[in-house]
Each structure stands twice: as structure tokens, then as C-alpha cells.
Amino acid sequence: MKSKVLLASLLLLFGASTAFAEDDLATVLKEATAENKKAAELGFEWRDTGKFIKKAADEKDAKKAMKLAKKALKQAKDAQLQAEAAKKAGPVF
Secondary structure (H helix, E strand, O other): OHHHHHHHHHHHHHHHHHHHHHOOHHHHHHHHHHHHHHHHHOOOOOOOHHHHHHHHHHOOOHHHHHHHHHHHHHHHHHHHHHHHHHHHOOOOO
16 A cells, blocks of 8 residues: 555656646747747748747746747647648548
8 A cells, every 4th residue: 555655656746847847938939949940841830830939938927928838839730740631631532
């Protein structure tokens, strides 16, 4: 029983530290910029992703900045998925 409690405690501890590491604004902005660059290289950069990255970098409120940065990251990843789907697009006979 003690080992289960210890294991659960360790999992919560590492899970919490990972959550805090993921929520670092500079890291999210850096990742969003890199993912957006990949999307641009594929020719599928979305119109507002760069704007969200700039707004997040300039934002004074930390919560708003993180929200914008995560939105930009999601859009950049979605743009890459769209590029993959476009490769397979075409008429089906």
C-alpha cells in the first residue's frame, strides 16, 4: 500500500513539474515561431499566426500572452497538418 501511495505521489510531482515547464512563455513562443516557420516552408502559413506571436511577445498580461502564444502554436501545427492533407487531396474516381 505504501508503495502505491509513493508511486502516485511521484507521478503527481513529475506531472506537475512538466506542466509548469510547458507553461513557460518564452518556451511556447520559441516553439510557436519554429513551428510557424516549418508551416511557411511547406507553403501553408496561416494569415494570423505571426500576428498572434507578435502580440504575445508584446503583451504585458502574462495570462493573455500565454493564451495568444498557445493559440499561435496550435495554428502553426494545424497548418502543417493541412499541408500533409493537401498532399493527398484530389479527385476520387
